[in-house]
Amino acid sequence: AQKITQTQPGMFVQEKEAVTLDCTYDTSDQSYGLFWYKQPSSGEMIFLIYQGSYDEQNATEGRYSLNFQKARKSANLVISASQLGDSAMYFCAMSSNNAGNMLTFGGGTRLMVKP
């Protein structure tokens, strides 16, 4: 079984500062993928970034980067230079072949950016 844990129900960050959203995962599989999604108040789920378990470098996509620490089984999302539009729910997710490619989500973190 695979499990995703997001321990921060809510986070505040000052505009233009960086923020880290925590994600830890549990799996017995060696090959898996980790994803982050953003869900603004409008409800749509927006894909942000992906990290494969065999990727040696941390993934980056614009202001988003994934701090992947395989030994600790953590995949924290770092958002640099926060903007007001970053206020949303953020979900960490994972999937693996041995779990039937099911995409499992964490409980989410609500990020609020203060002007």
Add this chain to the structure above:
Amino acid sequence: GAGVSQSPSNKVTEKGKDVELRCDPISGHTALYWYRQSLGQGLEFLIYFQGNSAPDKSGLPSDRFSAERTGGSVSTLTIQRTQQEDSAVYLCASSLRGAGTMNTEAFFGQGTRLTVV
């Protein structure tokens, strides 16, 4: 279409009625997922299709829930004898293949907001 399309976007139904929720995935995507999201909560996995088959149906909450996919494309989630606790947003997602390997992110539809009164 360009993205995942779900219909209806909103559905209000009386307790005890049956409802059908439809999902049109992105053309060519073999994997299709259904999730349920209650207000302010995370995503609860319901079912996953690879092609027309569902390797994992363990997430369906009860035997009132069923889903099918035909032609490797459109999927329908059916809820029979709806209950008030079924009220939620039902999200559908598709990906080019199973999300287990490679960068195969899942693309989500806008969801169907189901309200059982």
